[in-house]
Amino acid sequence: MTTTLRDAVALAERPARPSPLSTTLTFGWRALLKIKHVPEQLFDVLVTPVIFTLMFTYLFGGALAGSTQAYIQFLLPGILVQTILFVTIYTGYTLNTDISKGVFDRFRSLPIWRPSPVVGALLGDTVRYTVAAVITITLGLILGFRPDGGLGGVLLGVLLLLVFAFALSWTFIILGLLVRSPNAVMGVSMIVLMPLTFASNVFVDPETMPSGLRAFVSVNPVSHLVTAVRGLMAGSPDATEIVWVLIASVVLTAVLGPIAMRIYRSKS
Amino acid sequence: MSDSLAVEAQGLVKHFTSRKSVTKAVDGIDLSIAEGSVFGLLGPNGAGKTTVVRMLATLLRPDAGTARVLGHDVVRDADAVRSAVGLTGQYASVDEDLTGTENLLMLARLYGFAPAAARRRTQGLLEAFDLADAGARQVKTYSGGMRRRIDLAASLVLAPRVLFLDEPTTGLDPRSRNQVWDIVRVLVEDGATVLLTTQYLDEADQLADRIAVIDHGRSIAEGTASELKRSVGEGAVHLRVAEVADRVKAAEITERLLGAEVTLGSDPHALSARVPDEGTDAVAGLLPALADAGIAVPEFSLGQPSLDEVFLALTGQPLPDDEPAGGTSSAPGQRETSEAPR
Ligand SMILES: Nc1ncnc2c1ncn2[C@@H]1O[C@H](COP(=O)(O)OP(=O)(O)OP(=O)(O)O)[C@@H](O)[C@H]1O
Ligand SMILES: [Mg+2]
Numbered sequence: 001m002t003t004t005l006r007d008a009v010a011l012a013e014r015p016a017r018p019s020p021l022s023t024t025l026t027f028g029w030r031a032l033l034k035i036k037h038v039p040e041q042l043f044d045v046l047v048t049p050v051i052f053t054l055m056f057t058y059l060f061g062g063a064l065a066g067s068t069q070a071y072i073q074f075l076l077p078g079i080l081v082q083t084i085l086f087v088t089i090y091t092g093y094t095l096n097t098d099i100s101k102g103v104f105d106r107f108r109s110l111p112i113w114r115p116s117p118v119v120g121a122l123l124g125d126t127v128r129y130t131v132a133a134v135i136t137i138t139l140g141l142i143l144g145f146r147p148d149g150g151l152g153g154v155l156l157g158v159l160l161l162l163v164f165a166f167a168l169s170w171t172f173i174i175l176g177l178l179v180r181s182p183n184a185v186m187g188v189s190m191i192v193l194m195p196l197t198f199a200s201n202v203f204v205d206p207e208t209m210p211s212g213l214r215a216f217v218s219v220n221p222v223s224h225l226v227t228a229v230r231g232l233m234a235g236s237p238d239a240t241e242i243v244w245v246l247i248a249s250v251v252l253t254a255v256l257g258p259i260a261m262r263i264y265r266s267k268s
Numbered sequence: 269m270s271d272s273l274a275v276e277a278q279g280l281v282k283h284f285t286s287r288k289s290v291t292k293a294v295d296g297i298d299l300s301i302a303e304g305s306v307f308g309l310l311g312p313n314g315a316g317k318t319t320v321v322r323m324l325a326t327l328l329r330p331d332a333g334t335a336r337v338l339g340h341d342v343v344r345d346a347d348a349v350r351s352a353v354g355l356t357g358q359y360a361s362v363d364e365d366l367t368g369t370e371n372l373l374m375l376a377r378l379y380g381f382a383p384a385a386a387r388r389r390t391q392g393l394l395e396a397f398d399l400a401d402a403g404a405r406q407v408k409t410y411s412g413g414m415r416r417r418i419d420l421a422a423s424l425v426l427a428p429r430v431l432f433l434d435e436p437t438t439g440l441d442p443r444s445r446n447q448v449w450d451i452v453r454v455l456v457e458d459g460a461t462v463l464l465t466t467q468y469l470d471e472a473d474q475l476a477d478r479i480a481v482i483d484h485g486r487s488i489a490e491g492t493a494s495e496l497k498r499s500v501g502e503g504a505v506h507l508r509v510a511e512v513a514d515r516v517k518a519a520e521i522t523e524r525l526l527g528a529e530v531t532l533g534s535d536p537h538a539l540s541a542r543v544p545d546e547g548t549d550a551v552a553g554l555l556p557a558l559a560d561a562g563i564a565v566p567e568f569s570l571g572q573p574s575l576d577e578v579f580l581a582l583t584g585q586p587l588p589d590d591e592p593a594g595g596t597s598s599a600p601g602q603r604e605t606s607e608a609p610r
Contacts, residue, residue, distance in 0.1 A: 005454050008396035011427035015380035017351075026377045030366070037365045037406060106361040106422065109325050110378055111350035266329075 020113035024120045031124020034094075041090070045128055049083040049136040056203060057143055064204055069144050076140040076147075077157060077230040078202035081222065083132050084165050085197060089189040091125055092172030096182045115261055122169055129165060133158050149235035157232040160245060164225055167249035170256035177263045196222050221248055274430050274461035275301040275324060279333035282319050282485075293319040295485035296333070301463060301478075306456055308476030309465040316485040317465035318358055321432045324463070325355045337430055354423030358434040358465075360415045361422075362407050368394060368418050369403040375425045393421040398447075413444035420451060431455060433464040437471060449475060469493075469578060481582060488582050496578055503570055505551055506540040510564035515539060518563050525550050525557055531580060543570070 018026075035041065053076070061071035095118065098104045107117045137145070137154065147154050172189055179185050199213060200222040206214045217223050228241035277299040284291040294316045301307040309317050322328040324335055326346040334341065340348040355361075362371045372393055376386035394403045397417040402410060407418060416436065423431060433452070437445040452462055452475055466472050472479045473493040480490040489496055505526070509518050515537065519530045522541050527550070530541045543551055551570065558565050 004392075005396040005451060006458060008392035009424050009427055009455065010458070014426070015382070015385065018378065018380035022380075023378055026374060029377075030363070030370075030374055033370055034363075034365050037367075101364070102357055102359050102361040103363050105322075105327055105357055106355070106375075107378075108327055109350055109353070109355050110375075111347045112378055 017111060020116060023112045023116040024123065027117050027120020028123035029120075031094075031121055032127060035124070035127060042128065042131060045083075045087055045090075045132045046135055048086065049079055049132060050139055052082065053079050053136065053139050053143065060203075072140060072143050072145050073147075073234075074205075074230075075203065076136070076145045077233050078200075078226050079140075080133060080136050080158070081161060081226050081229055082197045082202050083136055084129055084161050085168065085193060085222070087125070087128050087132050088165050088169045089172055089186065089193070090128060091121060091169045092174075092176030092179075092185045092189060093182050094121060095173055095176035096179060096185045099177070100181065114265060118173060118260070118264065122166060125169065126162070129162055133161075147233040147235070149233045149237075153233050153235050153237075156237075157229040160232065160242065161225070161229055164245055164249050167252035167256075170252060170260050173260045174256060174263060177260065196220060201226050224248070272303050273300055273336075274303040274305075275299055275307070275335070275337050275463060277320075277324070277333065277335035280320065280323060280330050280335055281332040282316075282323060282328060283331055292485045294323070294330075297480075297482065297485070297487055299335075299480065301461060303461050304456065304459055305477040306452065306462045306464065306475050308472030308479040309463065309482060310467070310469065310472045310479050311465075311482040312467060315482045317482065318434055319485075320482075321355070321357075321434050321463065321465060325353060325432050326350055327355075351426070352428060353430045353432060354426065354428035355432045356416075356419050356423045356434065356436060358438070360407075360419050362415070362418055364408040365406060367404055367406055368399055368410070371407060371418065371422060372425060375422055379426045389425060393424065397421045397451075413440055413447070416440060416444065416448060420448065424455075428460065430461045430463070433462060435465055435467065438467065445471075481578065483582075489578075499578075499581060503543040504540050505543055505554065506538070506567075506569045506571060507558075507565050508535070508537045508567040509539075510537075510566050512536045514563045517561060518558055518565070521557055521561060521563075522554060525554055 053072075056075055056079070057068050057072050061068035061075075065071035065074060098107075098117075104117070108114075137158075149157070171192075172185070175188055176185050179188060199216055200220045201217060202222065206217040206223070209217060224241050224244045227238055228245045231238035231241060277297060280294055280297045280299075281292075282294040284293055297316070297320060299307070299320075309320060311317050319328065323330050324337060324342060326342050326349050329343060334343075336342065337349045338352050340352070342349050362368075363374075366374070369390055372390040373386055376389045377383070381389055390403075391400075394400045397420065399414060399417060399421070402414060407415065410418065420433075420436070436452075437448050440448065449471075452464070456462055462475075464471075464475065476493065478491065479493055479496055480487050481496065482488065489499065491499075505522070507518070507522075509515050515532065519532065519539050522539065523530050526541055526543060528542045528544050530539055532539050555565065555568060
């Protein structure tokens with residue numbers, strides 16, 4: 001063992017320090033490997049949108065919009081938004097799991113661009129978002145979703161949604177850094193997201209709501225996002241709402257990103 | 269050995285504040301570790317070993333004091349320190365969901381190896397650490413010994429000049445422990461500096477050129493293993509009586525014959541006593557005297573003082589009872605590792 005060990009450890013030439021891009025991509029690769037080894041983590045991502053779409057379309061579709069056909073045109077973009085927003089929670093969850101398991105200690109003791117583990121994880125999340133979006137839209141198409149915006153409109157809608165999702169992820173990264181256990185991250189995030197998605201225009205038109213609730217729904221960022229995505233997919237983009245979402249994304253990232261990285265750096 | 273220092277620390281302090289209390293985890297520690305040497309940090313649970321290592325490895329910021337690793341300040345020059353040191357934490361810090369190969373490959377890429385070079389490095393390390401067959405398996409399926417080895421391999425990806433090992437052998441069987449010891453010896457022969465923490469005096473004794481004993485965040489003694497033992501008395505006698513009820517009487521007889529204070533181990537059968545320098549002859553008379561008193565003594569040994577005794581001598585307090593520090597009153601050398609092949 002001694003000679004092989006000696007040979008294995010000896011290093012003729014030390015490699016140059018890797019670029020931030022390279023380390024970030026390596027962490028993205030790690031996230032993909034984790035999905036490959038623990039495919040169960042995609043289960044929620046796959047099942048939740050299916051259940052919600054089926055349940056709302058068939059249980060309430062007739063009552064809410066006159067027919068399931070009419071309702072799914074309204075519902076599907078909303079369900080898509082809800083699904084992707086819930087998937088962002090996993091960002092905080094996986095980060096917290098890494099920290100509590102000690103893997104992060106090793107990452108933090110490496111001479112690399114410090115944000116790369118976090119940014120790389122965000123890249124890996126793209127896979128989860130894409131899977132969730134593909135499943136939801138495919139199911140919608142089967143159930144009769146016929147977006148007037150066509151393929152281009154749907155893709156633009158998804159793109160806008162992803163931009164907002166990445167910006168929102170910083171919230172959960174901060175939670176993941178501060179909260180004690182991965183399950184606590186889940187719990188707290190649910191408490192935040194549940195009211196935001198249900199008290200919005202995801203499922204029903206706010207016209208029928210009592211005025212207090214309607215006031216909340218109309219300022220709820222999720223409502224703006226849903227209206228913007230709906231507009232894009234329906235082929236009648238609402239420029240004000242799209243700009244609103246883009247500005248919100250920039251503000252979230254500009255404010256929360258540095259805070260998250262600050263907490264991350266000082267974490268002991 | 270050159271006189272340049274691989275690690276030097278002055279007045280390191282780290283206090284943890286919770287809602288009610290302040291834990292003085294590290295409360296003023298100085299270290300000087302020569303390049304190419306092995307330094308042992310010996311202390312019981314909660315002594316502050318891990319906290320010291322984490323500060324030196326740039327994972328924790330000291331509240332006060334300074335530390336330099338290979339001349340780089342751990343706070344101001346953290347990246348330079350990170351390029352030069354390897355760390356194997358007390359708890360496995362590899363990704364359990366990934367395979368052994370993927371873990372090493374990822375680290376090699378993060379250290380800047382090109383893809384092909386990273387693969388070669390990974391393969392070489394897996395073979396050297398006897399993990400080539402397990403490389404394709406998720407780390408969560410590894411045994412404790414295999415985990416320790418992959419963790420060690422992970423800290424050697426960049427061939428660090430300074431290696432921090434936090435309790436590298438706790439929980440390992442004698443064979444795995446010897447493997448880890450051999451690895452450390454090879455690394456040091458090739459010029460690395462190793463700082464290892466341990467709760468076992470014999471481990472420090474086997475590997476370390478110098479040892480610091482720490483307790484409650486303070487260094488209470490420092491020196492070579494033999495200096496530390498000498499401070500406790502050259503030798504000690506350890507015995508186990510057959511009947512628990514006989515222990516007190518056996519202690520009386522031992523005390524009278526040797527004229528030395530007797531330590532009762534946490535094992536209710538065990539007792540030990542320091543052998544004073546002039547008392548070597550008296551030891552010979554101890555067994556017959558006990559036999560005359562009708563006390564059966566199935567185990568009797570003369571040996572070096574145990575960590576228990578070093579501790580007692582240095583702090584005036586025995587180790588806490590729940591110490592896994594190696595069967596409280598048995599002689600360190602005779603515990604379990606001595607029969608393993610070298
Ligand atoms: N992050 C932390 N927050 C609060 N207290 C801490 C923290 N880390 C360590 N401590 C406390 O500091 C003291 C020293 O801990 P440390 O882990 O350094 O001991 P140790 O010598 O490594 O012990 P062990 O042998 O059990 O590993 C303990 O009382 C511990 O509870
Ligand atoms: Mg420790």
